[in-house]
Amino acid sequence: MTRTTADVTFLRDYNQAQVLAVGRTARTFERSTVVAATGLTPQAVSKVIARLSADGLIRPAGVRRPGIGKPAVVYELVPDSRYAIGAHVARRTLRLVLVDLAGAVRHSTVRPLPADFTPEQLLDALCAGIGTITEDPALRDRLTGVGLGMIGPLDHANGLVRDAHGLRHWHDVPLRELAEARLRLPVHLDKDVTAGVTAEAWRHGATFGDAALIMVESGIGGGFWLGGAAHRGAHTNAGEFGHTVVDLDGPVCVCGRHGCLEVVHLRATEAEDVPRAARVLAIGVVNLLQTLDLAHVVLAGADLLRHAEVYRAAVEQAVRTDVRRADWLAPTVTLSSLGADVIAAGAAIQVLDQLYGIPDLTPGTPPTTVRQHRPTGDYRGISSA
Amino acid sequence: MTRTTADVTFLRDYNQAQVLAVGRTARTFERSTVVAATGLTPQAVSKVIARLSADGLIRPAGVRRPGIGKPAVVYELVPDSRYAIGAHVARRTLRLVLVDLAGAVRHSTVRPLPADFTPEQLLDALCAGIGTITEDPALRDRLTGVGLGMIGPLDHANGLVRDAHGLRHWHDVPLRELAEARLRLPVHLDKDVTAGVTAEAWRHGATFGDAALIMVESGIGGGFWLGGAAHRGAHTNAGEFGHTVVDLDGPVCVCGRHGCLEVVHLRATEAEDVPRAARVLAIGVVNLLQTLDLAHVVLAGADLLRHAEVYRAAVEQAVRTDVRRADWLAPTVTLSSLGADVIAAGAAIQVLDQLYGIPDLTPGTPPTTVRQHRPTGDYRGISSA
DNA sequence: GCGAATTTAGCAACAGCGTTGCGTAATAGA
DNA sequence: TCTATTACGCAACGCTGTTGCTAAATTCGC
Numbered sequence: 001m002t003r004t005t006a007d008v009t010f011l012r013d014y015n016q017a018q019v020l021a022v023g024r025t026a027r028t029f030e031r032s033t034v035v036a037a038t039g040l041t042p043q044a045v046s047k048v049i050a051r052l053s054a055d056g057l058i059r060p061a062g063v064r065r066p067g068i069g070k071p072a073v074v075y076e077l078v079p080d081s082r083y084a085i086g087a088h089v090a091r092r093t094l095r096l097v098l099v100d101l102a103g104a105v106r107h108s109t110v111r112p113l114p115a116d117f118t119p120e121q122l123l124d125a126l127c128a129g130i131g132t133i134t135e136d137p138a139l140r141d142r143l144t145g146v147g148l149g150m151i152g153p154l155d156h157a158n159g160l161v162r163d164a165h166g167l168r169h170w171h172d173v174p175l176r177e178l179a180e181a182r183l184r185l186p187v188h189l190d191k192d193v194t195a196g197v198t199a200e201a202w203r204h205g206a207t208f209g210d211a212a213l214i215m216v217e218s219g220i221g222g223g224f225w226l227g228g229a230a231h232r233g234a235h236t237n238a239g240e241f242g243h244t245v246v247d248l249d250g251p252v253c254v255c256g257r258h259g260c261l262e263v264v265h266l267r268a269t270e271a272e273d274v275p276r277a278a279r280v281l282a283i284g285v286v287n288l289l290q291t292l293d294l295a296h297v298v299l300a301g302a303d304l305l306r307h308a309e310v311y312r313a314a315v316e317q318a319v320r321t322d323v324r325r326a327d328w329l330a331p332t333v334t335l336s337s338l339g340a341d342v343i344a345a346g347a348a349i350q351v352l353d354q355l356y357g358i359p360d361l362t363p364g365t366p367p368t369t370v371r372q373h374r375p376t377g378d379y380r381g382i383s384s385a
Numbered sequence: 386m387t388r389t390t391a392d393v394t395f396l397r398d399y400n401q402a403q404v405l406a407v408g409r410t411a412r413t414f415e416r417s418t419v420v421a422a423t424g425l426t427p428q429a430v431s432k433v434i435a436r437l438s439a440d441g442l443i444r445p446a447g448v449r450r451p452g453i454g455k456p457a458v459v460y461e462l463v464p465d466s467r468y469a470i471g472a473h474v475a476r477r478t479l480r481l482v483l484v485d486l487a488g489a490v491r492h493s494t495v496r497p498l499p500a501d502f503t504p505e506q507l508l509d510a511l512c513a514g515i516g517t518i519t520e521d522p523a524l525r526d527r528l529t530g531v532g533l534g535m536i537g538p539l540d541h542a543n544g545l546v547r548d549a550h551g552l553r554h555w556h557d558v559p560l561r562e563l564a565e566a567r568l569r570l571p572v573h574l575d576k577d578v579t580a581g582v583t584a585e586a587w588r589h590g591a592t593f594g595d596a597a598l599i600m601v602e603s604g605i606g607g608g609f610w611l612g613g614a615a616h617r618g619a620h621t622n623a624g625e626f627g628h629t630v631v632d633l634d635g636p637v638c639v640c641g642r643h644g645c646l647e648v649v650h651l652r653a654t655e656a657e658d659v660p661r662a663a664r665v666l667a668i669g670v671v672n673l674l675q676t677l678d679l680a681h682v683v684l685a686g687a688d689l690l691r692h693a694e695v696y697r698a699a700v701e702q703a704v705r706t707d708v709r710r711a712d713w714l715a716p717t718v719t720l721s722s723l724g725a726d727v728i729a730a731g732a733a734i735q736v737l738d739q740l741y742g743i744p745d746l747t748p749g750t751p752p753t754t755v756r757q758h759r760p761t762g763d764y765r766g767i768s769s770a
Numbered sequence: 771g772c773g774a775a776t777t778t779a780g781c782a783a784c785a786g787c788g789t790t791g792c793g794t795a796a797t798a799g800a
Numbered sequence: 801t802c803t804a805t806t807a808c809g810c811a812a813c814g815c816t817g818t819t820g821c822t823a824a825a826t827t828c829g830c
Contacts (some may be wrong), residue, residue, distance in 0.1 A: 004426040006399040007788050008816045014391040018748050031778075037746075039390040044817050046780065069777025070825040114521055153710060163710070206748045222676065224610055226749055233678020234594045235714055242813085244672035248632040248649070248665075257671075257707055264633070286642075287629035288676070293608065293618020322642055324549070325538060341651075361405050362613055363423075363591045363743055371740045392817055393787045400788085416807075429788050453795040611806065721824025 012051075015040060015357045018206060019048050020057065023077035024102055025205030028061055030072045037206070051076065056081045057356070059327075067375035073168050075101055082356070083143050083186075085130055086348025088192065088341075089122060089150035091166060091218060096129040097341050098139075099348035101356070103203040105341050107133060118169040119161075120289060130183060145186035147347030148179065149195035151219075156236040157290055159189045165219075177342065188350045192343045193223030194230050195237045199338055199346030200298050201225045202353060209295035213287055213336070214241070215309075215343075216281065217301035220262045222288065223346075229360050248285060274307045285315050286322045289331065300336035300343075308335050389748055398438075400425060402743045403441065403591060404433050408462035409487055410590030412455070413446055417458045422591070434460065441466045442486065442741070462487055467741070468517055468528050470570075471733025473577065473726075474498075474507060474535035476551060476603060481514045482726050483524075484733035488588040490726050492518065503554040504546075508567050508677055515568060532572035532732030533564065534580035536604075538761045541621040544574045550604075574736045578608030578624045579615050584723055584731030585683050586610045589740060594680035597673055598721070599626070601666065601696075602686035605647045607673065614745050616674035620755075631668055659692045663699035670700050671707045674716065685728075692721050711726075 003010065018038045022029050033112035034045045053059045058077050065073035078101040086384050088095040092115070109128060114121050126146075134140045135291035152163040159176020179187040190198075197213035206228075213223040220242030224231040232238055242262035250259020250266060252292045261284040281304075285297055297315065304311050316333045336342040403423045407414050437443045446465050448456035464487040473480040477500065484493035496514060499506050511531075519525045527666075538547040544561020544587045563573040575583075582598035598608040605627030609616040617623055627647030628640045635644020636652060646669040653662035666689075670682055682700065689696050701718045705711050719728040 004403075005788085006396045008396070008786095008814085011391045011393070011396065014748075018389075021748065023451045041818060043694070043780075045821080047817080050780095065608040065826075066777060068775075070779075072778060155713075172422070207470055209617075214809045224677075226616055227745075229612060229616060231595075231677070234716070235678055235682035237714055238676065240675040240678075243675045244629075245668050246633055248635070248644075250506065250633070251785090259633075279816055283630050283633070287672075290625040291623065291673070292609075292616070293620055293623040293625075293675070294482075295619035297791085324640055329622055330539075331619070358748055360612075361398075361399065361746075362640050363406065369677055393785080393815095397818090427788060427807085428790080428809075432788080435809095441773050450797075451806060453798045453804075455808075457807060740830085 003359065003361060004363060007217070010359060010361060012048075013359045015044070016048055017356060018053065019045070019052060020077070020101075020356050021206040021358070023058055024202070025073070025207070028074050028076045030064060030074050033073065037171055037333065059357065060277075061068030063165065079104060081142060081318055082352065083139060084145055084147060084348040084351040085133060085143065085155060086195070086344040086346065086351075087126060087129075087149065088195075088344035088347065089148060090192075091151075091353045092127050094122070094129065094343070095344045096126075096133065097344040097348060098133055099345050099352070101352060103199065103345070103349055103352075105338060105345050108341050108344070115170055119173045119175065119178060119299045123178060126179065127182055129186075135167075135245075143185065145188060145351035146179065147188045147190070147195065147350045148175065148345035149192040151189055152191045152239075153235070153237050154189060154191060156190050156194075156232055159187070161189070161290065172207075186351065188347070190230075190350055191221075191223070191232070192345065193221040194232055195344075195346035196336070196342045197225045197298070197346065198230055198353060199342050199349050200296075200336065201230075202346075202357070203337065203347045204296075205360075209293060209330075210291070210299065211296035212285075212294050213298045213300055214281070214285060214304075215301040216265070216299075216304035218303070220265060220281070220284070224292070226292070228335055228358060241284065241288065244284065244287065246280070246287070269303070274310050275314070278311045279318070280305070281311060282314045283320035286318050289323055289329070292332045293329065296333050297333045298336050299334070300339075302340060305335070377378070388508040389746070391746060395744060396744060398744045400429070401433055401437065402741060404430070404589040405462070405486075405741050406743070408443055408460070408470070410585070410592070413459050413461045415449060415455065415459050425480065432761065448719070450558055460492075461740060463470075464489060464526060467737065468524060469530055469532060469736040470518060470528065471532045471731065471736075472511060472733065473513075473580075473729035474533060474578075476536075479507070479510050479514065480726070480729045481511075481518065482729040483518055484730050484737070486737060488584065488730070488734055488737075490723060490730050493726050493729070495565065502713075504558045504560065504563060508563060511564065512567055528570065530573060531564065531568055532573045532575070532580065532598070532735045533560065534577040534728045534732035534758060536764055537576045537624075538608075538620070538622050539576060541575050541579075541617055544572070547573070558683075573732070575615075575732065575735055576606075576608070576614065576617070576621065576624060578606040579617055579728075580608070580731035580735055580741045581685055581721070582608030582610045582683070582731065583615055583726050584734050584740060585681075585721065585736045587742070588722065589681075591743075595677060596681035596683065596716075597670075597679050598678070598683045598685055599666070599670060599689075599700075599729070600686035601650075601684075601689035603688070605650060605666070609677070611677070613743060621665060621738040626669065626673065629663070629669065631672070637752040655690070659695050660699070663696045664703070666696060666709075667699045667703035671703050674704065674708055674714070678714065679716045680717050682718045683721050684718070685724075687725060690720070690724065 059077040062074045065071045079100040082101040086097045139211045161173040164170040176187045176189045201208045211225045215221045222239045222241035243260045247259030253260035253263040264282045446461040447459045450456045464485040467486040471482045480495045487590045546558040549555040561572045586593045596610045600606045607624045607626035628645045633643030638645035638648040650665045
């Protein structure tokens, strides 16, 4: 949640989020763990833990005997205490996942979408899919909201789809408002790749540094996690990484430029030269590294995962050989831990992240447009009426 | 200053920094201005203003009569209340500037450095240059520290120069410690381009969004300002933007890859084809935009400023024609407002920014290594002994 | 067995932040 | 002179994390 003024509630949310991040990362933790990770005083940690226990987000899970002295109480996150639904809106399919507070995917479904679907058709499909998930009343009470991940350009702050590439009926659609009205749940709208990298960051916890999620799926995109938060850019349009020129005299791309990464990669794919396609992508990834100095590179997307190991190996090798001082600059290169669910899961996690993640405090934004839908205390969802 | 724990002093520093940012941007301001910009209550703003006035950072500058009612007190920043010294360490020259709290360059000198200079030689030159600046005792009392901007790779957090490109005697030099011992002042070390973009951001105030400083000066580099803070990357190595491949089959670059932006640009420069060199740079800039979605692009560097208008026009045009939906995605393209001083000024401003800028709160960093040299209250400098 | 040492944990008082309620000062206009 | 209006701060408050100290639970030595 973006806010400008820094009051004491920010402190509470911030430190609480840090404790939850520890809980997500480590399977179990105790007071001293949190003290070491956050730098808070033991007393402050006790207060935070008391609050989180009262809300049911964490619970005691035994004790640890430190040899001598009073045993330490061991805590664990309660994954089932909160849920969020995520949707990955692709060109032909709608993927829905149910994610718990730990960031684990508990349920996943895919349904087809009509060719060149309209906003109304998408909302129908969303309602139908989410309706079946929320039939369980115990779950419904713990549902925090719905996240939508889709292709851009879109306006994250205002929940507006500007022009979804390749879809005719999508110009300046206020999708967040429409979905909130239909679903009667808080809705969060973001670009697919940004949602994806949020999933990886949330699951890795607070130690997750600057990172990118590279996605190859009917186009090439990148989601960025920089400085502890998703980087969306000035107009929520960051990540059009496929449209960076890597070959000045290359073929013309759909975007009008010559030799974009995407079109060069496409040519290799069309020639069924997977190794070359992977090498091309790897060059683009190294370009990113030179520019942004990332700690982690995560690979995802249907077209990439079909040849996952070829791509991973190519990127891994390029990162080691093409970067000077790779001995200390090379990032970890991994395949997405969530596979095909990563976008949908990330969209769901963005809802959880708004409520229980590190709050962001961006100065300079007008305070009037701040949206507030944090369920304080005994939030019950709003799907009952 | 990086901190992990969020206590009430963070609130104070954060809101105080917001008020100072307003004071830097607007020549004069009043309580209602700050209320609108920050979202704080009028009473809270009064408290902050009282603190800043007591510290001498702002002062009353008349009243404004709102037609009816009690006149509002108008305030202004006191530029002379704090100073910082900045150094731009280039391959053959050392540029020193004196910057005031408003971010204005008050004094600027350039002196040659020996070819392939050693750390000791640099420290000598620094001491000599800074000594003459700090002769004025009134100034010395208000000096907050020294910032050093130089080429990498270096380790910003630990003040270590890893390997300065093209300088033989620079491997793992603890420059910050050495300089602090010699100068007896707090020292801040950072990459040249990162310092440069900090200068632009500080001078533009809190409304400065995601931005890049593109620097062409014996190589091509980029400094990034993302999400309200400098982006340094996982190892302080972000910005090696010149070493991104734009021509797969291009000439070999000094870094070993083929067709880096830098080498392609260099070939055009060697052929004295300035328009082509500018177009090549522009392609690189558009690549950045596609990836990061920036709101501002600032051009700088001696080699670029020699043909400033050619470069500016080329980038401006590329940004308008090569980006889809440029009507709302195109950034502002400007030349650095500080000219050749931008790096040195930015290095100085980083010192001011640590003390009076928006504090950053990065979770996950071990709290033990946090450096603290904030001069609380009546800081007097430490150059007296 | 029993007391000392050790480690964990929480209660109570405190300082500092922004917020709220309300009184006061300063001006223009009637 | 009175009233409406605007600016501004004092005082009390709620909330945060911090500090000082006490209590609880355990191991170890005698």
